[in-house]
Amino acid sequence: MMMKLSRQFTVFGSAIFCVVIFSLYLMLDHLQLDHTKSPNNGGDKLQNGQLSILQDKIDRLERLLSENNEIIANIRDSVINLKESVKDGRGGLDGGNMSQGHYLELLASPPLVLPIDSQDCQFATREFSKPADGVQLLDVYDLLTFDNHDGGVWKQGFDITYQDNEWDSEPLQVFVVPHSHNDPGWLKTFDDYYRDQTQHILNNIVVKLHEDSRRKMIWSEISYFSKWWDNIDNQKRDAVKSLFEQGQLEITTGGWVMPDEANSHYFALIDQLLEGHQWLERNVGVKPQTGWAVDPFGHSPTQAYLLKQAGLANMLIQRVHYSVKKHFASQETLEFFWRQNWDPASSTDILCHMMPFYSYDVPHTCGPDPKICCQFDFKRLPGGRVNCPWRVPPQPITDGNVQQRVQMLLDQYRKKSKLFRTKVVMVPLGDDFRYAEALEWDQQFQNYQKLFDYMNSHPELHVKAQFGTITDYFNALRKLSIEPGHPSASLPVVSGDFFTYADRDDHYWSGYFTSRPFYKRLDRVLESHLRAAEILYSLTLANIQRFGKLNDFPAVENNRLLTEARRNLGLFQHHDAIAGTGKDMVVIDYGTRCHSDMDTLINHELKGLSFSPRSVVVYNPTEQDRTSVVTVYVNTPHVCVITDHGHPVPAQVSAVWDDSTTASTELSFVAQVPALGLGLYQLSTAVSGGAETAEYVFLRQGGELSVNMKHFTVNIPQDASTPLSIHNPHIQIWSSPTTGLMERLKLKENGSEHQIKVEFAWYGTTSNRDKSGAYLFLPDGEAKMYSPARSPVIRVTKGSVFSEITTSFDHVTHTLRLYNVQGVEGQAVEICNLVDIRREFNHEIAMRLASDVDSKDRFFTDLNGFQIQPRRTMAKLPLQANFYPMTSMAYIQDPGTRLTLLTAQSLGSASLVSGQLEVIMDRRLNQDDNRGLGQGVLDNKVTPSTFRLLLEKRKPSPLSYPSLLSHVSSLYLNHPLISMAVSTEAQSLSLTAFTPLASSLPCDIHLVNLRSIQSKVMLRSTSLQQIRLGCIDLNLPGFISSLFGQNTHSALLH
Ligand SMILES: [Zn+2]
Secondary structure, three states: OOOOOOOOHHHHHHHHHHHHHHHHHHHHHOOOOOOOOOOOOOHHHOOOHHHHOOHHHHHHHHHHHHHHHHHHHHHHHHHHHHHHHHHOOOHHHOOOHHHOOOHHHHHOOOOOOOOEOHHHOHHHHOOOOOOOOOEEHHHHHHHOOOOOOOOOOOOOOOOOOOOHHHHOOOOEEEEEEEEEEOOOOOOOOHHHHHHHHHHHHHHHHHHHHHHOOOOOEEEOOHHHHHHHHHOOOHHHHHHHHHHHHOOOEEEOOOOOOOEOOOOOOHHHHHHHHHHHHHHHHHHOOOOOOEEEEOOOOOEOHHHHHHHHHOOOOEEEEOOOOHHHHHHHHHOOOOEEEEEOOOOOOOOOOEEEEEOOOOOOOHHHOOOOOHHHHHHHOHHHOOOOOOOOOOOOOOOOOOOOOHHHHHHHHHHHHHHHHOOOOOOEEEEEEEEEOOOOOHHHHHHHHHHHHHHHHHHHOOHHHOEEEEEOOHHHHHHHHHHHHOOOOOHHHOOOEEEOOEOOOEOOOOOEOOOOOOOOHHHHHHHHHHHHHHHHHHHHHHHHHHHHHHHOOHHHOOHHHHHHHHHHHHHHHHHHOEOOOOOOOOOOHHHHHHHHHHHHHHHHHHOOOEOOOOOOOEEEEEEOOOOOOEEEEEEEEEOOOOEEEEEOOOOEOOEEEEEEEOOOOEEEEEEEEEEEEOOOOEEEEEEEEOOOOOOEEOEEEEEOOOOOOOOEOOOOEEEOOOOOOOOEEEEOOOEEEEEOOOOOOEEEEEEOOOOOEEEEEEEEEEEOEOOOOOOOOOOOOOEOOOOEEOOOOOOOEEEEEEOOOEEEEEEEOOOEEEEEEEEOOOOHHHOOEEEEEEEOOOOOOOEEEEEEEEEOOOOOOEEEEEEOOOEEEEEEOOOOOOHHHHOEEEOOEEEEEOOOEEEEEEEOOOEEEEOOOOOEEEEEEEEEEOOOOOOOOOOOEOOOOOEEEEEEEEEEEEOOOOOOOOOHHHHHHHHHHHOOOEEEEOOOHHHHOOOOOEOOOOOOOOOOEEEEEEEEEEOOOOEEEEEEEEEEOOOOOOOHHHHHHHHHHHHOEEOOOO
């Protein structure tokens, strides 16, 4: 059960994850670096004996890493080969067109001004027509008192009573649904769990279900199922298929994992769901109908929407706030149609069952009384390894006791049934890693069959009990509630989300929105790189098929490598992985390796620049033509950048800071790259007229300052009392000369000025017995302002490409940056925090924006980067309950202004005071929080977190959606341009730019992915996933068909 949450997933999962990150970086770096780059540096640190058991896997992963290197090399070669085909003359593919004009003219194009206007999005202007019985979760929160009253045997509920004759006319139907919750990584690694438990569970399913056709079982995690499938023979596979055909075995959800619904981005949610569903289609021909999510720590309507769009009809959720459960139970609304907030009709409705009680284990599923229900978990029969904590053990069912045991169990079934609107009740029967041994199967299935046989042969009991799959149950439910003849049992409509989860008392699970933020950031980087590789691969494949050079491109092999990366990303969406709720045994070492390698890989260092030009290829992963800044390390401040057509490019040489005052050099230039295309730039040493060098101002209140840098103009003013200021064509900001932190912001477009103060603050941990841990946030009251022991060094950089103000505090290096670019990149303030709380104990550090926006108690956070959920800060809730997940953005607004914080990593956020937005950046906690992890969170790393801040004018409107500017800024933040330096050997090839699309896609369309699907014959079809941000009715499939020819298979999400 979740009480003993996954420990080692993060251990191994992160290891996989880091290696994939390496791989992707290496893939993308392949052009620049020599081929001997190896990930082995740091490997000798693995001295801890506990770690050695993972060495085999690590070795394997490192092999995978070097294999992954090949994929981008192959794509690169293919792109190079393509140029000949391209030259054959399709106008739209003319690689040179994007840089034929004069560069400065292009730069001077009017800025993209996209004010928030409800006309932006037609769906946003439609009237909401909620049905009369529609329930909004936000309204439920208004209603509830959150008094945590003791409900008796059902501690968090109430007494349930019934009349004996209630089922006389219509018997109670009972579906007992056997299940086994298999975390892909927990106390053991994914592979060790597979070896020790999961494979035996799956093997026993085949044997034990065939013993009796009345037995049923469900399975969720395709990561495990596919691994097992690869290891069994055809005879066993046929036996499995027959179980599917007979309806004894059912795949629920069918995702690669059961994902975290708070921290996962919809890109990754879709990707892992597709990976599972495609595997099922290819291998067993099964299409899941019902979702099963018993363990994620809170539930998001995004997942409901994705399941609906993936063809599922029903779903089940479990971890919902105990007060919400109690309310839904009292209203008999535990079963409902879950509708998207933004859907004015019913097209997004999916039938959802919310489990009423505390947990998904047997004591909390048969009915309200865990002491009774535990006696019907026959794995806990005396003499076994597990028992009943309520001190009354189960008894084997015999002819002598069956009548009495049936009465006890039926009483629970009837009481549970009273919480629902129909006379059919669903009883999950399982727990974590259950049904591994044949004995357990016999204990559960034989004893339950005796109970069922007795019930079903005694008509006076008015009950029909059986094993069922979850879809068996939903089918029966639909018959009784939806089909004609039962109008009284019609089900309500519910909109909203189920965050923030509390399982008891004031134990709110808002800590995991932030725990291990380093990995939450890594996840997003991996997503962006995987998407880039998938799209480049698909474009290459499509073009090669069109121009007939297939033999030059190892499509199948590359697809295999992409699949590996995809599956590793999928595994990381597991609810113990991206959540940051695992053990840190191996994370300690691997995270360090990962981080140090990230440091070297993330900067695309160009050693050995000389007078002969080096080429840099810049990939634009977004679907619009784009003007963005690209930065590479250089070994000289005298650099010149030109396009492949010889036009000079605006560029700036600035310092890379080894510490706050010592530097080497980097080059930033403004690249213009076509949608999904590759741009080409030449870098060389310049005698004169090259990139401008940045100018620096250093300040430190009352402290000596010596700055160690060549090549740059440095100013250390004696009087440091006037506010610091930087600006670009769109924005001017002013910062405090003592802290460097922003205080005011002006929009140049209309001259409006706002107070926006950046602050940092600490949360401590309560002195009560239960303290904050990986899951729980239990602060010691309001945050205390961060006040550094010594005054920080402030560094102001001014340059032609960007300007920034950086403050080096003891725990945070904070940078405010403005890009001197017109359009999207210039319209937001970029905020980078490099956080280091490794010397702290029981502290959490938050960044706060305190503004003059009159937001009152309202704010908005996104869910999975997919949609916006309105929030209300409530005084009746403890502080930690007012924190919500922020996957891609949070904002506050008043009738005239909106302040949006866009984020490049999932973190916990709140707006505790009007005008404030706050985000927790890292947490370091000494102790376990009694949810099974068995440790604190002490493996903190120096963690970068990146944001963009947008201030926008708005017109008053009852509806609230992100503006197009906000969407596009978020996209740019999460998908930066990718630069790849061409190796000196490849310089001899004559490269050209690559422009795959005739034009940008409309700015309100986002191409989620271009993911090639392997057909049985060869790779030829491309699956298109798009999200519509707005209203333009564009025939995108047709558009893409013209690009890909007739083999396009479109899988539109919306
Ligand atoms: Zn779990």
